[in-house]
Structures are given as structure tokens and as C-alpha cells.
Amino acid sequence: MGLTLHQIVEFLEAEVLAYPEGLDRVVTHAQGSDLMSDVLAFSHPNCLLITGLANHQVIRTAEVAGLLGVVVVRSKRPAEAVIILAQECEVPLLSTRLGMFDACGTLFSRGIRGMSDLARPRPR
Amino acid sequence: MTDPKHSQQGPLQLVQTFTIKGDDFAAAGSVSLAVKRLLKEVGFPPDALRRVAITAFEAEMNVVMYGGGGEVELLLAPGTARLVVRDHGPGIPDLDLAMQEGWSTATAAMREMGFGAGMGLPNIRRNATRFNIDTAPGQGTTLTADIDI
Amino acid sequence: MPAPWDGAAMANPGSELIQPARHYSIDPEACIGCVLCMKACPVKAIRVSRGLAQIRPDICVDCGMCYRVCPHDAVRVASAKLEDALRFPHSVAIAHPALFSQFGYDVTPNQVLLALKRIGFSDVIDLSWVCEMSSVAIADYLHSHPEITPGISASCPVVLRLIAQRFPSLLPNVVPVLPSRLLAAKTLKTRLAGRYGWRQDELGVFLISPCPAKMIAPQDPVNMAKPYLDGVICFPDVYSALFRELRTLEEDQTIFKSSGCGLAWGASGGQAEAVEVAGYTLAVAGFSEVLGILEVLEAGRLTELRFVEARVCLDGSLGGPLTVENRYRAKSVLARVIKQHGTQSRVDRARLRNMIDQGAFAWEYKIQPMPTPPLAEEPAEAINRLQAINELCERLPMSECGVCGAPDCATFAEDVVLGRSPSDRCPFIKASKEPKDAQAKGRVMTVRELVKELKLKVAAGKTGLGREVRGGYTSDLLSDVMAHAEAGAVWVTIQAHQNVVAVAVLKDLAAVILAGGRKFEDDALSKANQEGLPLLTSEDNAFTLTGKLYGLRVLPSK
Numbered sequence A: 001m002g003l004t005l006h007q008i009v010e011f012l013e014a015e016v017l018a019y020p021e022g023l024d025r026v027v028t029h030a031q032g033s034d035l036m037s038d039v040l041a042f043s044h045p046n047c048l049l050i051t052g053l054a055n056h057q058v059i060r061t062a063e064v065a066g067l068l069g070v071v072v073v074r075s076k077r078p079a080e081a082v083i084i085l086a087q088e089c090e091v092p093l094l095s096t097r098l099g100m101f102d103a104c105g106t107l108f109s110r111g112i113r114g115m116s117d118l119a120r121p122r123p124r
Numbered sequence B: 001m002t003d004p005k006h007s008q009q010g011p012l013q014l015v016q017t018f019t020i021k022g023d024d025f026a027a028a029g030s031v032s033l034a035v036k037r038l039l040k041e042v043g044f045p046p047d048a049l050r051r052v053a054i055t056a057f058e059a060e061m062n063v064v065m066y067g068g069g070g071e072v073e074l075l076l077a078p079g080t081a082r083l084v085v086r087d088h089g090p091g092i093p094d095l096d097l098a099m100q101e102g103w104s105t106a107t108a109a110m111r112e113m114g115f116g117a118g119m120g121l122p123n124i125r126r127n128a129t130r131f132n133i134d135t136a137p138g139q140g141t142t143l144t145a146d147i148d149i
Numbered sequence C: 001m002p003a004p005w006d007g008a009a010m011a012n013p014g015s016e017l018i019q020p021a022r023h024y025s026i027d028p029e030a031c032i033g034c035v036l037c038m039k040a041c042p043v044k045a046i047r048v049s050r051g052l053a054q055i056r057p058d059i060c061v062d063c064g065m066c067y068r069v070c071p072h073d074a075v076r077v078a079s080a081k082l083e084d085a086l087r088f089p090h091s092v093a094i095a096h097p098a099l100f101s102q103f104g105y106d107v108t109p110n111q112v113l114l115a116l117k118r119i120g121f122s123d124v125i126d127l128s129w130v131c132e133m134s135s136v137a138i139a140d141y142l143h144s145h146p147e148i149t150p151g152i153s154a155s156c157p158v159v160l161r162l163i164a165q166r167f168p169s170l171l172p173n174v175v176p177v178l179p180s181r182l183l184a185a186k187t188l189k190t191r192l193a194g195r196y197g198w199r200q201d202e203l204g205v206f207l208i209s210p211c212p213a214k215m216i217a218p219q220d221p222v223n224m225a226k227p228y229l230d231g232v233i234c235f236p237d238v239y240s241a242l243f244r245e246l247r248t249l250e251e252d253q254t255i256f257k258s259s260g261c262g263l264a265w266g267a268s269g270g271q272a273e274a275v276e277v278a279g280y281t282l283a284v285a286g287f288s289e290v291l292g293i294l295e296v297l298e299a300g301r302l303t304e305l306r307f308v309e310a311r312v313c314l315d316g317s318l319g320g321p322l323t324v325e326n327r328y329r330a331k332s333v334l335a336r337v338i339k340q341h342g343t344q345s346r347v348d349r350a351r352l353r354n355m356i357d358q359g360a361f362a363w364e365y366k367i368q369p370m371p372t373p374p375l376a377e378e379p380a381e382a383i384n385r386l387q388a389i390n391e392l393c394e395r396l397p398m399s400e401c402g403v404c405g406a407p408d409c410a411t412f413a414e415d416v417v418l419g420r421s422p423s424d425r426c427p428f429i430k431a432s433k434e435p436k437d438a439q440a441k442g443r444v445m446t447v448r449e450l451v452k453e454l455k456l457k458v459a460a461g462k463t464g465l466g467r468e469v470r471g472g473y474t475s476d477l478l479s480d481v482m483a484h485a486e487a488g489a490v491w492v493t494i495q496a497h498q499n500v501v502a503v504a505v506l507k508d509l510a511a512v513i514l515a516g517g518r519k520f521e522d523d524a525l526s527k528a529n530q531e532g533l534p535l536l537t538s539e540d541n542a543f544t545l546t547g548k549l550y551g552l553r554v555l556p557s558k
Helices: A005-011 A020-024 A036-041 A056-065 A080-088 A100-109 B030-042 B046-067 B108-112 B120-127 C036-040 C065-069 C082-086 C097-101 C109-118 C127-144 C157-166 C168-173 C180-196 C235-247 C260-266 C270-274 C287-298 C327-341 C349-357 C379-394 C409-417 C436-440 C447-454 C478-484 C498-506 C522-531 C542-551
Strands: A015-018 A029-032 A047-051 A069-072 A093-095 B013-021 B069-077 B080-087 B130-135 B141-148 C024-026 C046-049 C052-055 C075-077 C090-095 C123-126 C203-209 C231-234 C280-285 C305-311 C457-460 C472-474 C490-493 C511-514 C535-537
Touching (some): A005 A020, A005 A093, A015 A080, A036 A056, A047 A056, A080 A093, B013 B030, B013 C379, B046 B080, B046 B141, B046 C168, B069 C379, B120 B130, B120 B141, C036 C046, C082 C203, C082 C235, C090 C097, C090 C109, C090 C180, C097 C127, C109 C235, C123 C180, C127 C260, C127 C270, C127 C349, C157 C168, C203 C235, C260 C327, C280 C287, C287 C305, C379 C409, C447 C511, C490 C498, C490 C542, C498 C522
Parallel strands (some): A069 A093, C090 C123, C490 C511, C511 C535
Antiparallel strands (some): B069 B080, B080 B141, B130 B141, C046 C052, C457 C535
């Protein structure tokens, strides 16, 4: 179940910017958001963050929430300082030329599920 | 029922797929009538036609009443029609019980409409030449019925 | 004495009993080659080519729908005229009960019968009297054949043809009681002629009828020298003569003696009422309704029924194609006449019993099935042709426009596969099925369809639900949407304030979906209503919503 970050790099045609050591992690859920307060409110470990932002906040949020990794969309290239921070915090950081819509869509079609599915009780 | 694609008289070809809407009693029966019309065009003789129509109708009603909707695939080979009726409903917990005449899990509302006499699966057994039911609780039900001319 | 219904006569082999339908034909001078009759034909028997409609006689069932709809008077009716009848030294008119409904509330059946005599007929027969007798005969047949469930009435000639052509397995259900008009004609020709002292060849027997198809006599063998009925004269051809006569009629005789039982046969439901049988009876009228019932009966259902009266004309014979009076008024008039005469049958039961036992009502010959041929005689070939038709349909627009000269695309596909029509008759046919990649390029949906597919709620901007959706865009950064979103996209976001509306309108987006079960702010809602921009909400979070939207392949996204 789920995909490794290696596979996700392939499917999203992404570039690995930081912490390649973490690419063996298995991702089952993802969250697509540009508002970090929102990410924190609904976060859960074992989740991948897909975002259009590429600043320090994103990395801090990912670390605090224990997220498996961060994918930055639309070829946004984070500043060097951000990449170094991600490496230090052991947060795999990927950049894809796909937009948020296609990135989320691609992963959804490959079986990755949204966050609230974890939070809600399983239907009978 | 060994080979899913080959019946005794030659390779089966998929000719049409139909959708059944769950709980839609107004449309219930329309798929089995469409199947019958198609088989008439192909030259199915009247007795076989009636057996197909009854089999399809009972299977369709089960999907409407209990299966929450599903699909019907019609496959043909010279001399045989195969119906594969699939739903994603709750599945049949006790198949032996369901095959008994008169056993029914119909709601009061369904009985009011005249359904739920418990004759559906027994009717299929009577009219199909061979049939097989694949079902498990929580996994839906697939009925495969062959009617030979 | 042999049982009346199982007599030797029924064992006679039938001959080609039902002649090809020939009572409606196209007048090539008047026809302009429009598609109205082709579209109206319920059995798809008409094709239009080179500016002329043509009726396929092997499929036509004589229902007269083409005649009803043609605005150019281009459908000719083959029926007899008054002069044809009066040419005989002796002529008898058989008056169909529907005739009594055609002259309004103040004209009685007796007057109509007398008027018929006055316009030149030597004698007139009230068919409703015979109908009363037939009701008893039908009941008797059903009583002695409890295994027939249900029996189907033989009186509508179009239904008979439908069954012989399309539902031959139901032929054993048709009640083999002679249709009343034929019993009357037969009796006239074989017995009464002699009684009057007339030679058979001097006698012309004509039915005054609401429909030309009633000429069809499935019991007349082809090799019979003379048919029982010499012709059918439709109501419009005697109407003015009768009307004039009725104005000055002296009612000096009483020839009408029937009750409402037989009169009721003129409208739908009358037969089912009159046939006294233990069990359920059903009356069906209208072409698609009759087809529906026959389909269901053929599928082995409705076995609790004992008798079905089926008529292709809405409201029965008084709604026939060749009537003069508006059928609602006719129904009302007939109902009043029935009330006046009561529903107590007046026929002599003892004499009737005698007639039944003598086999007077029994068919002389069985009806042969004339099934519409299947796609091919050889089953494997038939399946191949079916697949070929399905494949061809995928290259057709399925818009049923009629330009190809066939009533709809599926029929055109069948005509092509069976070699009846060249495929280039369709100007819209695609050279090949669209390749999978082209399909992957996606489809165009409206916002309304999207709402349905994704189970969204509409919070504002209902007037914009018809907008086409082209792609999706997911972002919570307004500057990003301003820079990159494309017109027609659906915007997925968790931002709920009115600036979202402003941006969406500026970028000409199709709609905005607020994810995660959130609610739009009131300012946003009112602005969206003003602009006609659909604001939608979803319980799903942005990732899942995007995933589902993406899966719909709503055209290119970047």
C-alpha cells in the first residue's frame, strides 16, 4: 500500500533538493495546501505535503507536524537557505514542474489518499 | 464453470454492457427487456429467449433491491448467452439460505410493491443452464449465468 | 360432436395468411422527402432517399401513424369508396360501433343505421350486436382453455400483425375467435345472401370503419376465390353523405337493438369489460403501450392475467386514423349512448350456445408466424453483425438527425451492416474510432454535471451552472491563481473570502470549489450571485477533491 518517495519522484518527474536519504519512506496520504496554519491544523504523520510555497515556514511546519516530505509545485525553486534547512531537519524536499492540480491528481490516481480519510471513522 | 471466456459452443464475445441503478424501481426490468430485444435480433429462439429474460429479470431485481446498483455484461457465442451481473453491495452472507424458495430479506416496502417472494435465485436456478454466484459479506456479488439454446 | 374450438378446421395448415401491409402508401407527387413520417413510424419502416419517403412493406404494420403526421397529404389510404359499394346490385354496410360516436350527442345509433340504408345500401348490419355475441364466445374459449394466460384479443389487425412479425411466440395466446367484422361478413355471404334470394357474386359486403387495416382478414386463405369482406369504407368517405341524410331523416324503423356491451367495443376497455371471465383482464391502447405489454408478456410475466385487449390507437377504434370526430368528444358521445342503452346483454344465450358449439366463431385457419428475420441465419454471423453494428455506432454522432435517410443512427448502422445502405450517407461519420489518447484528452463537462459527479453543494451563482469546465486549478495563493490559472478552469481552494470571487471573475474561471467542508463568507456569496459565478462546496479536502476532479479528465490542465 502506498508509494515510496522514490516512486513519487518518478511519477511527478521531480528533482530531489534535500535529504535524499529519506526517499525510502512510504507515503499513503497527502495534503495539498498553501496555508501552513491549515497544514498544522489537520496534520498527521505519514503524510506528504504538496505546496506552492517554498519558504522556511514550510520546512518548520513539516518538521513540527512530522510530515514525511515536502513537494514544491510549479517549479518553484526554494532559496539555498531553505534547502539547507530541510537537509538539517531531515525533511525530504522535492520540486516538480507540475502544478498543484496535476501533482495531487497524479498521486490520487496512484492510490494516495487525502488527510481527512485518516481522521474520519471507517464507514460501516 | 471453468473457462470464463469459452463456452462449449465457441468463444464468448462481449456484445453489450448495461448499468442497473440501485433502488430505482421505476426502471427495474428495463435491462432484462433490452437484453431480450438484443437476443431476438440475433435470432435466439423463443424458449431460450424466455429463459434469458427471466434469469436477467430476477438478477436485475436483486441488484436493484439489495445490491445498490451494478452492471450487466452480455456475452454471446453461437448457442449460448452468458449474463455476468455484478454489484458492489453487501454480499450474500448465507448462499444456501438465499437459494431456498420463499426465503427473502425483502423490506416491508418492497413486499408492498409485490416483490420479495423469495423466488429470485430459485427462478434463476430453474431457468439458467449453468450458473455460479461469487459473493462474500462486504465484497459485493457477481452472478454468472449461461443459458444454452 | 367435436369440441367447438378444437375442430378439424384448426388443424388445417395455414397458408400465407397475412398479406403484406398495403393500406398506406406514399404519393410520390405530393411527398417532398421531409423526415416527419420516418421519425413518427413506430416500427422504423420508412426510409427517405432522393427526396422521397418509402415504406418497407415487410416491416410496416399498417398502423397509420405516417398518415396522421404527414403535413403534405402525401400518404395515400387504400380503402373502398361509397361508389365501389353501390356498384354491386346488392350491398350491405356493416357499421362499426365507433361510427355512432361521430355525429354528436343528438344523433342516435338507430338514426345512423337508417341513414346508411338511405344513402344506397340494400341493408345494414349493426356490428355492435355481433360484438355482444363475440364477447360471450371469447369468454367461452377462455373458460375451456384455462392454460392460456393471458388470452389476447384478435380484433385489432395491427396488433395481430405485430404479434405475427415480432412476437410470434405469443401467437398461441391470441384468442381464435373470429373478429366480429369477419363473422358478420362471413354470415352475410354464406347464409343471409341465400335467405334474401341474392346470388353471392351480386352481393357486396363493406365495413364502415375508422381504419383501413380492418380489411385484413387473416382467416381468408389465399386460395379462396372471394374474400368475405369486399372492402372497407372509412368514415370520411361516407361522412358528408350521412350528415346530409341525417338532417332530413324520417325515423320510421327501429333496427338498432344492441345494448351498451357491444357498443363499448368501439372504445378501449370495452372488450375487457364485456368479456366475463374469472380472473384479471387488462385493456391497453396506444402503440408503445401495446409494444410494452407484448414485451412483458413474451418475457413470461403477468401470468395472472386472463385476457388482454390490445389496440394500437389511443382510446381504441374511435381514435382510429380515419375518423372525423375529435376522439375525446367521440369518447364522450359513445359513453352517453352506452349509458342510455345499459350494459345488460340482449343476445339470445341459447342460440348463441348453439352457434358456439357449431364452431361458428372459430377461425378456419391458424395464423402463421412471419417473424422479422434475425441479423443473420447463422448465429455466429449474427453475433458478428451485432458487433459490427456496435462498432459502427461508435463512429456515428448518435444525434438521430435523419440526414442519412434512416430514422436514427442505430437503424442506419443496421442498414449499413446488412448492406441496405452505403455508409457514406451519413455526413458526420468518423473515419475511425477515436484513439484512446484522444479520449484521454478528456471531455467537456458543465459545472452542473460536475456538481452531480462530485456531489458538491451549490452555495451561490446558480445562474452560471451551465458553464463549460475546462481543466482545474488548485491553489490558495491568489497571486498564483492570477498568474497561472486558465479561463474555464475550476478552482479548488480553502480560501473563503470575497477576494476569491474577484480573482475568479477576472480570470474567467468556471467555478470555485471550497474544500474541507468549509463555508464561504457572506460577502463572497452575494458577490458571486451578482456575477453569476458558481460557488461550490465539498466535504472532501483539497487533495482528495483535486484527485477526483483530475480523474474526470476535464480537458487539459497545466
